[in-house]
């Protein structure tokens with residue numbers, strides 16, 4: 001018995017290198033990648049750099065870097081539209097030779113005028129078709145236009161949004177190239193999707209209006225039609241399109257801010273998709289297993305930064321210290337006091353951060369005791385000399401410790417009875433202030449363990465001096 005071979009699933013991500021890799025593009029990339037992995041298919045990367053004025057190498061580098069960081073590896077070679085101009089030319093000629101495309105001589109000004117007249121008359125603005133039958137020679141042309149079939153209803157079945165129809169008479173003859181060497185977006189996409197054997201086009205909802213144009217071009221060239229899935233918009237909490245005002249929009253910014261790639265992946269997977277269960281934490285293998293386009297919603301997906309922060313804090317807690325240290329070095333560069341970053345400090349910090357960029361801020365007092373007002377050492381109305389005595393009693397306990405046993409469990413066991421005898425508040429409060437110079441910090445036993453015996457003693461001595469000065 002021979003098994004019927006199903007066509008291979010091939011999807012693509014087609015970013016334009018005209019800005020830093022956007023979180024929305026990352027979501028499109030992830031959904032394409034997951035769909036490919038789930039179906040044993042291929043994930044193609046195509047850089048859409050036909051707009052030479054706006055495309056920049058640094059943005060292309062950022063796309064590649066961001067995809068690598070997120071772990072979204074593409075299959076096969078990396079395509080650049082700028083390297084495929086001959087291919088577009090070949091198909092442009094086919095359309096021109098078969099009379100399905102024509103040269104148009106209308107200038108920008110004429111088109112602007114036409115557009116405003118149509119708008120004023122309550123019409124959907126589109127090209128009037130003025131040059132359609134004028135046989136304009138190439139040397140007089142401004143652009144090459146596609147003869148959009150008239151009064152045709154183009155229907156397609158979107159995997160997410162169901163049936164969508166467009167009336168071609170509202171579209172008009174679109175420009176498909178500036179000239180034979182410069183194809184424009186809709187045309188280049190159609191040629192590439194065909195040449196790259198793309199089975200499914202999965203992209204943002206903002207491209208829906210391009211789909212009937214692309215389908216009409218596919219039909220003119222006798223290309224098979226891809227299946228379409230348009231992903232919902234990503235919205236700010238006020239339901240407007242996500243903007244910089246609410247959250248960073250580039251993946252590089254999330255990286256710099258100390259979000260872990262697996263947290264960002266988990267978060268963006270949930271921007272419009274949900275699993276059959278109400279599980280929130282997904283590793284990449286779970287996502288591959290569970291991802292289905294049919295479970296992507298139509299409604300806009302609201303970007304909730306608190307949720308991302310929560311997810312990130314969970315992933316930070318479960319990351320190993322070596323990796324955390326590497327990421328910290330990446331974020332803070334030479335500002336990170338590497339010699340002071342040990343497992344104890346990382347363990348203590350892991351529970352206290354939503355993102356790794358908070359590391360220096362929450363730990364600054366470990367690296368250097370801040371100057372603090374002497375009064376901060378005073379608990380309620382307890383006299384300074386009593387506070388001093390309590391700190392001295394704590395110091396007295398230190399002699400029972402070998403430096404290597406200076407750990408929070410044993411310290412707590414030895415110091416708590418002293419605090420109970422002297423008064424908890426009036427012992428533990430000044431101890432914490434002496435160690436951290438702050439009114440808010442982790443508990444003193446944790447700080448003692450991280451600082452170690454020598455530095456802790458030094459800081460308590462400083463506090464004792466401050467208290468002495470207070471006493472006058």
Ligand code: GLU
Nearest residue numbers: 014015016048189203207
């Ligand atoms: N280059 C387009 C963009 O950056 C994507 C085109 C497509 O997915 O068809 O939005």
